[in-house]
Amino acid sequence: MSDFRQSQNEAHPNKTNTLMTGIILLLILFVTIQIWFLFGALNNALQENLNFAITTAVGSLVFAFASFWLLRYLPDPIKKRKKK
Amino acid sequence: MSKDPNQEIPKWKQDFPIEQKEATHVSRREFAKFLTLLSGALAVGNTAIVVKSLAFPEKPLIGEHPICLESQVAEGESFQFEIEGSKTIPYLLINLGEGEWRAFEQKCTHLSCAVKYRHDIGQIECPCHKGYFNARTGDVIQGPPPRPLPQLEVVIREGQVFVKAQTV
Numbered sequence: 687m688s689d690f691r692q693s694q695n696e697a698h699p700n701k702t703n704t705l706m707t708g709i710i711l712l713l714i715l716f717v718t719i720q721i722w723f724l725f726g727a728l729n730n731a732l733q734e735n736l737n738f739a740i741t742t743a744v745g746s747l748v749f750a751f752a753s754f755w756l757l758r759y760l761p762d763p764i765k766k767r768k769k770k
Numbered sequence: 771m772s773k774d775p776n777q778e779i780p781k782w783k784q785d786f787p788i789e790q791k792e793a794t795h796v797s798r799r800e801f802a803k804f805l806t807l808l809s810g811a812l813a814v815g816n817t818a819i820v821v822k823s824l825a826f827p828e829k830p831l832i833g834e835h836p837i838c839l840e841s842q843v844a845e846g847e848s849f850q851f852e853i854e855g856s857k858t859i860p861y862l863l864i865n866l867g868e869g870e871w872r873a874f875e876q877k878c879t880h881l882s883c884a885v886k887y888r889h890d891i892g893q894i895e896c897p898c899h900k901g902y903f904n905a906r907t908g909d910v911i912q913g914p915p916p917r918p919l920p921q922l923e924v925v926i927r928e929g930q931v932f933v934k935a936q937t938v
């Protein structure tokens with residue numbers, strides 16, 4: 687029996703690919719911005735500008751949560767679907 | 771097929787049921803998870819900086835510290851000294867002449883090279899990347915340093931040179 691998911695996958699075989707690429711690109715973007723933040727905060731640690739450190743820390747945490755939340759949308763591995 | 775599948779696979783291969791290719795293969799899912807982990811680690815690192823600066827604030831210099839005798843440092847000369855605090859910081863005492871004295875941290879604000887005073891141009895020079903500081907204010911004149919040199923106040927009493935934290 688085919689279900690909705692399966693027929694969708696058959697109708698749009700590239701969807702998983704696109705989703706995956708999109709998520710990975712977003713993650714790379716997040717991580718890049720976080721590296722930027724961390725770099726700034728480290729530089730700033732020398733300067734004792736606490737406000738900047740706090741702002742970047744909050745921003746970095748938001749990005750981290752966003753990346754964890756993004757994982758929910760990872761498409762299921764194809765292997766698993768076959769087993770069903 | 772009636773053949774025993776174990777017969778086809780050589781013994782050494784049975785012992786390692788995972789192919790090398792499979793073992794080193796990183797799927798895109800794994801890569802995405804790795805990136806997420808990295809993102810979490812960066813956030814933790816960034817938070818650690820804040821926690822550290824909140825929990826262990828740097829203590830300002832307390833009291834006056836005797837450095838040397840006024841006569842020991844000729845005009846246009848500088849004298850290097852260290853002050854032990856929560857960490858030991860090297861300083862540079864400068865006799866600008868005409869009774870003007872200055873004391874700066876000797877660590878360049880760029881990448882912490884030792885700076886030196888050059889009387890011929892009246893500036894403090896960082897030899898590492900040619901950064902120049904104003905010898906009176908510590909401000910950056912030229913080069914990569916992002917911030918002025920931290921300064922101490924110099925007090926001269928009875929021929930003895932003391933330094934203390936700058937009163938703003």
Ligand code: FES
Pocket residue numbers: 878879880881882883896897898899900901913914915
């Ligand atoms: S370390 Fe002083 S200019 Fe780079």
